[in-house]
Amino acid sequence: MDLNSLNAPQRDAVMRTEGPVLILAGAGSGKTRVLTTRIGYLIDEKKVLPANILAITFTNKAANEMRERVEETVESSTKDMWINTFHSCCVKILRRDINKIGYNRSFVIYDATDQATLVKDCMKELDISDKLFDVKGVISQISSAKDKLISPRRFKEQYRSDVRMDKVADIYTLYQDRLKRNSALDFDDLIVKTIELFRKNEDVLKYYRNKFRYIMVDEYQDTSHAQYEFVRLLACEHQNICVVGDDDQSIYGWRGADIKNILEFEKDYENVHIVKLEQNYRSTQVILDAANHIISNNTERKSKKLWSDKEGGKLVKICQLDNEIDEGDFVCSKIDELVRKEKRSLNDFAVLYRANAQARAIEDALNRAMISYNIYGGTKFYERKEIKDLIAYLRVIVNPQDDISVKRIINVPARGIGLKTIEKMEDRASLKQESIYSVLLDAEDNSDLSTRAKAKVNGFIDIMSILRSSAEVYSVSELIDYTMKLTGYLKDLEDNRDKNEKLSNGKYDEYQDRIDNLKELISIALEFENSEEIEGEKNLQTFLENVALSSDADGEESESRVSLMTMHTSKGLEFPVVFIVGMEENLFPISRAVKSMSDTAIEEERRLCYVAITRAEEELFITNVRNRTLYGKRNVAIQSRFIEELPENSIETIGVVDEGLSYSRATYNVLDKYTKKYKKSMNMDFLSKNVKATKIEGNKEGSDLTLKDSVKAGSKIYHSKFGKGTVVARNGNDLTVAFANKGIKRLNIEYTVFEVLSI
């Protein structure tokens, strides 16, 4: 085990294996390395069995990465070691023993959408208008109660005098009841029920306490009270608990993360050994100065100061633009410039913003500039309607008690079972204290239903019965394929697609898109079946569990692209060049935080700013605009206070002097029209550099795109960042182009050329 490459505090953190340890790990201080080395040290040097180690992270990505890196360090197999997210760890525990607290072991996991549906149902049942009670608000109150381990009963007692909260308490109570009846747990329950299991079953707790002799928790600043309690229950006896976190990077307070957990770790455990990792291996000193300076405006924090041995560095550049369109163009021109002058690859860049809505303007600009990009976030694969529908079928196959899923699919595709029928079945179900599915099963004896309705219901039940028996012999992928076909779901989409085609209304067929997504689901299932990393049996239930607990279905990113994401999403990542856009009051810090007038809210925004800044390794650009159109409304914007909080000697204000902004109005409009109109109708993203498709089908103007390979001296460039021009010479990807009003310019075909013939 080589510990020499570690710095002194890092080594200390690795070798201090006994007793409670708090590692305050600043951004970029190598905490993952410390954690993985520590695990390796435990196994190789301290001869701790992998089975006695528990490492908890927040994301699957982090968990996978950690396991991979531990595997690189240690000889022995890491199979027996638990490296999990909080949630998957709890699922593993619950699958074994949840029956001890009265739940069905084949429970399903409800995601946020299912949760919302169920809450709405509960409100309806209690005759609580969703006009008076904001559903979102109710959900967050329930969720926050669960995070704090407040049971429905205690919640009710606590708010006895508050009429409004009393209603919420009723919803909470009914909601929990329904979850149980559906054999379902929501994300919060996974933690809460595990704690309940531990508290009510000493032997179970004892078993895990004894098993997990060494516990490590990553991103400790993001733990909720419930997660804190889960860890405490396991660790309080042997006290070999090592938590890693950075209070300055706590940006999920609104999701129940309790910053007190890290600030008060010393009070919760005795003789805590504290290690501060302050040496940053990621960024230049200039960038760190900026970050340190910003964060020093916060009061509630453990003092720490990042430093780097990478002295100096380029100054942080601040640029003010007129509006978000210019802002996007600015970003593009800088990217273009750095790609050309400094031979940067597109992978080197990230554009970070506060709200997803900002992405559009950036995207449009990148499209116009023909720079390929990846957007992170947005609608997730598993949240797409068609995927959720298919998953709902699978869930009902596993667990027919799941009313929410039954209701989702009973009339999808349309089979003539309307709202009235469903309502009747629901009423009957709640009267008989049974699941909807079981009521459907004996529709024949149901006098509420017309003959017609009975027939329809029986049709559905027949399909489901066939599927349920098929599940016993089919693999997951086969079952998905079969479900798509048997239920007519696929045919429904195909019919719609064909109908659309006939109308040829120019719209890209979203139906084909959905069909593709379903095919993607099948290949995910195939991957699952062939994967060696999946824990447990490879049955349908395990598959659903994997689906429920993972958000990122996207895989390979071979091509070099600029990354676009929110600042929240960027946590844990790093990029040589970072753009932080939209640095304006009421956007960042976000208006709610400004209006709330609470320091807590602003401080969290500031931490977010700290996170964003520390993503940058070498260069950082910060932009703000004077006029921002957001949600279709134009607003005059004021520069963010965070800009004023930057240290003067680390920054430099720059004006726009870049040629890249000089699109002619006409070019601009055409490009914009093109990108919007045809992007989707091509079989590939034609703006990405691997342009394969050259013809635009159904193009009313009758124009063609030309393969980049065919561009040579004499070719006409109809659209580029400089407008129209003629190619004078070509040398590989470098073009020399003559422009009517700009003279001779150099363009790189990979990024800047967009040739359109006969427009």
Add this chain to the structure above:
DNA sequence: TCGGCACAAATTTTT
């Protein structure tokens, strides 16, 4: 039962 239309809401989201 379904499509169309008016109306409202729109931070951030690891699981």
Add this chain to the structure above:
DNA sequence: TTTGTGCCGA
């Protein structure tokens, strides 16, 4: 501006 939701008429 975009997206979702609820209500109404065919």
